[in-house]
Amino acid sequence: MKWLLSVCFLILSLNCFAKLTIEITQGIDNPTPIAVSPFTWFGKGIPPENVSDIVSSDLSRTGMFKVMDKPEDMISTPDIPEEVYFRNWRTLKQDYLLIGRMEPIKGQMNRIELKYSLYDIYRQKVILRESLIASTAGLRDLAHLVSDKVFEKLTNMRGAFSTKILYVSSSFDSGNERFRLWVADFDGARPKVLVNSKEPIVSPSWSPDGKKVTYVSFESRRPAIYIQSLATGQREKMTGFKGLNGSPSWSPDGKKMAMVLSKDGSPSIYVMDIATKQLKMVGSHRFAIDTEPQWMPDGEHILFTSNRGGGPQLYKVNVQSNKVSRVTYDGKYNARGRPVPDGSGIVMVHQSRGNFYIARQDFSTGRLTVLSDTKLDESPSIAANGSMVMYATKRNNQGVLAAVSIDGRIRYILPSKGEDVREPAWSPFLTN
Amino acid sequence: MVVPKQMKYFLLVLFSVFMVACSSNQTKKGNAESDVSIPEAVSGAETSGLGEASGIETGSSYSDMSFDSLTKTIYFGFDRSVITSDSKMALDKVVAFMKAGNKSLRLEGHTDERGSREYNMALGERRGNAVKDYLVAKGVPSSRLEVISYGEEKPAVRASNESAYAKNRRVEIKLN
Known part of the structure; x- marks a missing residue:
């Protein structure tokens, strides 16, 4: 009986969810100081979400800001414009100040109004002021929206705090392996299981409108490509051919899907018309492995990995003309390319001295820059605003997700408590 | 490792309990594939379903x-x-x-x-x-x-x- 109890304890002590929390490992040298005064809550009890905390963590993890958010570090904690004394914040060496207050709307169940103001301390003026309304359940989304607006005001770059990520976890409990596909906020909060299977799930990715996901599931003991609606959970099996069925990637117009199939011999890139399921092979090479297709932002080219030149390198093919050109030359192993949203280059898995890193190659200079510093890095996925690259790596023998800025200067890790996690896929922008 | 049949059953039950504990706030949705479960929606609070906990492989070759x-x-x-x-x-x-x-x-x-x-x-x-x-x-x-x-x-x-x-x-x- 004793061992039964210990088994129970062991099982219960394992985390139910692959919960992710962020840990910043490297930032820039001179981050902008910004104070976030705790937002006052005028409702009963404790606020449903600590909005100022969420905004503060969002800004911190970009590595671009040094956030002061503890009341004990401040001279005062204003929540209305009349209480803001610029001199105090100058004394504290802050460049910017964010204040806010949240109030339940009278006569409306679960509706909350948030008023916030962003100040430029040196120019002594308000640079952003808004009143926003959300339901209690939507308060976390509202917090990320405030982060988006503050970030855009201060950096002139659209914020990606309201985006989500997909990732795959695997766990090995009582001899049973479980594979799960998850969707979570970009910071790992609010994880939800989309698929739960005892066979592998691989290559998750988003539809361009962020409403559907596609992935490969081995649930029938053979790989097959599925499309699944996030809202309803309804799904459709797109392929189940003999051999490989892999790497589904949506075209920017949402009408087509690139994938790899080996039904006709060696693995080749195919484009499927989603409505008719008609297939067209592109850029094929008789003996080589062609895989990991990814649509370029122009909608006309597909980036893919091929070993037609010996080892794996990245190539692109024009979908109409079928013309193939080589993209990478630096090193013996470059794979799994992902185009930077503004079309300026790509990120990829790059091997150097036996280790695998995430690297960026610029189209204008042709230069390759290694971005990550661990050695089993894979599956890069770029944020919709092009600022960060999320990827999978190993830490203490466990699969974890990490992120690095596109210039390599900022890094953070999302350690998972419990399960092995991998294959992050960053969503497109989900708000207008 | 040889696990007696009853023990296997016990572990299976225990694992199921664990899985249910994990998904207590979730409702299960039926699915044609018995080893895969697809939660219903991701936007609301009443979502999802961690489904089948059974993961025991059927041995196909032991008799041959x-x-x-x-x-x-x-x-x-x-x-x-x-x-x-x-x-x-x-x-x-x-x-x-x-x-x-x-x-x-x-x-x-x-x-x-x-x-x-x-x-x-x-x-x-x-x-x-x-x-x-x-x-x-x-x-x-x-x-x-x-x-x-x-x-x-x-x-x-x-x-x-x-x-x-x-x-x-x-x-x-x-x-x-």
């Missing part, structure tokens, strides 16, 4: 003594899909087994964890095909051989070192 006596795992060098001479001797016995009966085989190709996952999926298939080609060359009908690649998704040994990698670069031969 002659299949049991075969070497069923073929190993490969780093970034290689070449069959070694030791493996050829093992595969020749598989050929004899196939010719003696009319069984079908699954050749499951695997890689180590290094490099890109999706590229590894293709390398795993290449290993499976190498075994298949060898068997076909020795007279086994290709219609009785199926190659499935799992890439790096199902390592035999869960560790990031050379000896684990050597055990993970393999083709597992199973009755189909």
Whole structure:
């Protein structure tokens, strides 16, 4: 009986969810100081979400800001414009100040109004002021929206705090392996299981409108490509051919899907018309492995990995003309390319001295820059605003997700408590 | 490890309880595939379903003594899909087994964890095909051989070192 109890304890002590929390490992040298005064809550009890905390963590993890958010570090904690004394914040060496207050709307169940103001301390003026309304359940989304607006005001770059990520976890409990596909906020909060299977799930990715996901599931003991609606959970099996069925990637117009199939011999890139399921092979090479297709932002080219030149390198093919050109030359192993949203280059898995890193190659200079510093890095996925690259790596023998800025200067890790996690896929922008 | 039947059942129940505990705020949605569950929606609070907890494989080969006596795992060098001479001797016995009966085989190709996952999926298939080609060359009908690649998704040994990698670069031969 004793061992039964210990088994129970062991099982219960394992985390139910692959919960992710962020840990910043490297930032820039001179981050902008910004104070976030705790937002006052005028409702009963404790606020449903600590909005100022969420905004503060969002800004911190970009590595671009040094956030002061503890009341004990401040001279005062204003929540209305009349209480803001610029001199105090100058004394504290802050460049910017964010204040806010949240109030339940009278006569409306679960509706909350948030008023916030962003100040430029040196120019002594308000640079952003808004009143926003959300339901209690939507308060976390509202917090990320405030982060988006503050970030855009201060950096002139659209914020990606309201985006989500997909990732795959695997766990090995009582001899049973479980594979799960998850969707979570970009910071790992609010994880939800989309698929739960005892066979592998691989290559998750988003539809361009962020409403559907596609992935490969081995649930029938053979790989097959599925499309699944996030809202309803309804799904459709797109392929189940003999051999490989892999790497589904949506075209920017949402009408087509690139994938790899080996039904006709060696693995080749195919484009499927989603409505008719008609297939067209592109850029094929008789003996080589062609895989990991990814649509370029122009909608006309597909980036893919091929070993037609010996080892794996990245190539692109024009979908109409079928013309193939080589993209990478630096090193013996470059794979799994992902185009930077503004079309300026790509990120990829790059091997150097036996280790695998995430690297960026610029189209204008042709230069390759290694971005990550661990050695089993894979599956890069770029944020919709092009600022960060999320990827999978190993830490203490466990699969974890990490992120690095596109210039390599900022890094953070999302350690998972419990399960092995991998294959992050960053969503497109989900708000207008 | 030999686990008595009742114990297996107990573990299964325990695992189910654990899974239910994990998903207590979720409602289950029926799905045609019994080992896969798809939660209903991701936007509301009342979503999702962690489904079946059953994960016990059905053993397919325990009763077949002659299949049991075969070497069923073929190993490969780093970034290689070449069959070694030791493996050829093992595969020749598989050929004899196939010719003696009319069984079908699954050749499951695997890689180590290094490099890109999706590229590894293709390398795993290449290993499976190498075994298949060898068997076909020795007279086994290709219609009785199926190659499935799992890439790096199902390592035999869960560790990031050379000896684990050597055990993970393999083709597992199973009755189909």
